[in-house]
Amino acid sequence: MSAEGYTTADGRKIGGVLMEMKNITLRFGGVKAITDISFDIREGEIRAIIGPNGAGKSSMLNVISGFYVPQEGEVWFRGQKRAPMRPYEVARQGIARTFQNIALFEGMTVLDNIMTGRLTLMESGLAAQSLWWGKAQREEVAHREKVEKIIDFLEIQPIRKTPVGRLPYGLKKRVELARALAAEPKLLLLDEPMAGMNVEEKEDMCRFILDVNDEFGTTIALIEHDMGVVMDLSDRVVVMDYGKKIGDGPPDEVRSNPDVIRAYLGVEHA
């Protein structure tokens, strides 16, 4: 694997480093959630972070998204060291995410929810938007067009005007993905995108994740419990256990790593 990237098994070209985590350590009081972890995420890649319960996966995702600031270590994004910043600044940098427990506006329609994903891209001010006149109007039309393309892409046209609160779980997940996509992210973070889904919903979600990566060239980092899904979907996998990195590499390599097998299946005590 060179600095310029590599080619995946199915022939996709993966680019250079988009984000790099250098010796990250995160503590909550005396508890070490993450201990000295380093890895990188490359342009165009689907990167998974896996591990048993309490391994520190979600904490890691929160470090990537800038929500947590690690006590030690550095986060480099697009060639720059990242200073602590507010969530909206992270969003402006081109990072969008979905949540493990869906975080949508339940009373708003699907369309409006997805429109909120474009907030950071809107330029007209509050006053202009409330009058909905001139530039603000033109701008909203342009944003709506982008949102409609995403609605078409994720095949949620039938529920466009449905309030999110009335939707089943699987569709809410898809709406959340749509909102994240609406921000046109460089890096998309998915926190357990398949949790609680049935087989069919999982298959759909897998297809959408692959399509997003393929059509928009979005780099994706995801946390997932379902090993089968992770192994099929991702190009490279980081395995965590008790806040430490115990494996890193392509799915096949990780699967045969003895430490990983031990963490997942346990070992016989002598």
Add this chain to the structure above:
Amino acid sequence: MAATDELTSIPALLARNARLYAGRPAWREKEFGIWQSWTWDEGAAEIRGIALGFLALGLNPGDHVAIIGRNRPALYWSMIAAQMCGAVPVPLYQDAVAEEMAYVLENCGARFVICGDQEQVDKVIEVQDRLHLVEQIVYVDKRGMRKYDHSRMNALADVEAEGKAGHFRFEAELEARIAALTYDSTCVMLYTSGTTGKPKGVVLSNRNIIETARNTSGFDKLRPGDDVLAYLPMAWVGDFIFSVGQAMWTGFCVNCPESAATMMTDLREVGPTYFFAPPRVFEGQLTQVMIRMEDAGRLKKAMFDRCMKIARRVGPAILDGKPVGLGDRLAYWIGDKLVYGPLKNTLGFSRIRVGYTAGEAIGPEIFDFYRSLGINLKQLYGQTEATVFITQQPDGEVRSDTVGVPSPGVEVRIAENGEVFYRSPGTFVEYYKNPESTASTKDAEGWVATGDAGFFEEKSGHLRIIDRAKDVGKMADGRLFAPKYVENKLKFFPNILEAVVFGNGRDRCTAFINIDLTAVGNWAERNNIAYSSYQELAGHPRVYETIARHVAEVNASVAEDAVLSGCQIHRFCILHKELDADDGEMTRTRKVRRNVIETKYADLIAGLYDGAASVATETEVTYEDGRKGAIRANVRMMDAATVTPNRTPDRRAAA
């Protein structure tokens, strides 16, 4: 008419429309949440571009071009473009599994296949390895197609761009091909759904399509400002005649929904003036309305009930232009402002001038409901081989139990055994590569057997259809057995989705019932009945009770008809799964395949006749992706109340 003489092909009609109606909308499609529209001018330019592109790809005269996908302007354009090149469009059912598609593609020998999206392309590729006939795949939607081997595959937009770029090279050839089209060249080939055996390719000429379109457009006074919603399968002859034949002849606008799932919303937005739907769509809408009224507040419900009572009494008469008292007219007018108008608007029927239903019998209550609202819903009777129209109901002479008078230009006669025959300008040319079937269906004088049994009512001159001629049989004691007659009565209950009646050659009749999950599920919800699956709900004792009541009611109504009183249902069971086209139990147009069901569920039928209380069974099912699985169930058999008719034995001989 000199002008008519030249209009002997769809491309010729297109040229005329582009000249006459240049700036009027011809096609609309909802995409990205907005109705996009193309005028006749713009559409004609697109079609020409696609035709040139087809020439560039090497489409030959006489080739068959398969078209697979949901209703979209691009696919309609492809059909007309293929005709311009002298090729024959063959639309296929988009929900057909690869296996069914393989048969049709092989039978017609399609060199070109136009697919709506990736899903259809995948199916074609799956069969391509076996067939080796398909040379070019063209797809409309580019999504997900980037990684495919494009050596013999193109996006329709690219084909069109290439055609336009190379127009100097192909223009002359295209003109020559269009000029070579005559009234007798093939316009389209449509595969019949095949209630029995393999599908057959019905060849329809320009004469068939254009004459039928002209006659029937005149019959219903269709005009250029009309709007239709194109949502029924493109492979079905009806869609071709409405969305291509009549649209081209009259010059009205064809509207394509965003997706199958948004059809109801799109219907409301478009508000078509001319609308066709099979009875199940109207039934579904009525069920929805009723369910929502159950949940409505007291005041609204009272208002609805009261107004509907007035509408039922005087609505149809007002629609038919019959004399109605002033007081009733006033009450109806108020009702229209308060209930009918808003309701029609919600259903998408505010602007309807002409609505048709066909394909199956429609329940009288359902039919009257729509007519009482002032929606001019009528019935027609037809088939693919007749280019749809055999009989239809004229305005003002509409009833739920007849199918109307012969369409203009159509002759109808009833054979000795009751079978209906017709002869018309729309009568098909032949079954493709199947002279035996052609000969056995169409005689030397051009009369075609419909396979349906029926009779003309003496008073009104309207045709009434009882059943499929071959399904009409005799029971063991010689009484008449007409299963569909009884099934239709059963299906008029909202709780019953499908019914299959057995009894040919036996001493009494029995039935399989499929419950309607929407209606029964809603009932279960309101009555706090928990269920986790279709199967569990279907087997619920209280569902059985309800269905038994429905069956008893049907028996009482069947008993009134002396000739058919033998068809009362003595025992029935509720099937543990829905009958499905993917399992071969129904055709793609949702007609039951009796022989398949009889073999597949032989154990259940045996149980219905040997008096068993329940039968344990295992049924193979096919999932949408083609995988197979099995459902196990213990199906309960139930006796039904029957009525002893007043006068029986002496009538048997007559029947």
